[in-house]
Amino acid sequence: MCDLEPFKIDLKALREGENLLRFALDDSFFEAIEAPEIHQGKLRVDLSVRRVASSFELDFHIEGYVHIPCDKCLDDMEQPILTDNRLVVKFGEETTEDDELVVVSEDEGVLDVSWFIYEFISLNIPIKHVHAPGNCNPAMVKMLEEYTATRSSEEEETVDPRWEALRKLKNKEKE
Structure with a gap:
């Protein structure tokens, strides 16, 4: 001590x-x-x-x-x-x-x-502190990528119907 x-x-x-x-x-x-x-x-x-x-x-x-x-x-x-x-x-x-x-x-x-x-x-420590690119724990980075990929695909499946209607209007304008 x-x-x-x-x-x-x-x-x-x-x-x-x-x-x-x-x-x-x-x-x-x-x-x-x-x-x-x-x-x-x-x-x-x-x-x-x-x-x-x-x-x-x-x-x-x-x-x-x-x-x-x-x-x-x-x-x-x-x-x-x-x-x-x-x-x-x-x-x-x-x-x-x-x-x-x-x-x-x-x-x-x-x-x-x-x-x-x-x-x-x-x-003196920055608010965001991360390893230099390529120095993070590879197992944790892989798990993080898998989790965020799964999460974003779930979000795409459950789209609010109001947004879907807007998307259709937007696609009609392009045609």
């Missing part, structure tokens, strides 16, 4: 200027944060934290791949990930999150970036 402690950044302890952090993510990371959609992957996260007084700019560079199911054949596929994201963090009364602004309680002063990293990875 992955230890998520390194992802908790003590902002008060960071020096002024740029601070560089690096994380290596694997399957245990996704297991530890109980990721709902991604369970496997291998990624590298380079995090630059630029501190100016009580304001922090976090620049994330994430590179690697995750395993996700193919929408067509349901076999796992390797999805490359390459993303750059930014967060602005400030100290405040209580911890809150907005789109790009995160306010961290000044008393605590700790920011856990593990879930932000997961979200950046998740948002």
Whole structure:
């Protein structure tokens, strides 16, 4: 199991200027944060934290791949990930999150970036993810083709009579 402690950044302890952090993510990371959609992957996260007084700019560079199911054949596929994201963090009364602004309680002063990293990875996955042509599971593709062929032939047999009447009118116009 992955230890998520390194992802908790003590902002008060960071020096002024740029601070560089690096994380290596694997399957245990996704297991530890109980990721709902991604369970496997291998990624590298380079995090630059630029501190100016009580304001922090976090620049994330994430590179690697995750395993996700193919929408067509349901076999796992390797999805490359390459993303750059930014967060602005400030100290405040209580911890809150907005789109790009995160306010961290000044008393605590700790920011856990593990879930932000997961979200950046998740948002980088295309909505439709399928294997490259020819790489899908052949047995599943064959079954899918058979099912869709059977289904479309059944649909042709049961045509609404109103559509049939329109088809006849259309054929008469051609004559």
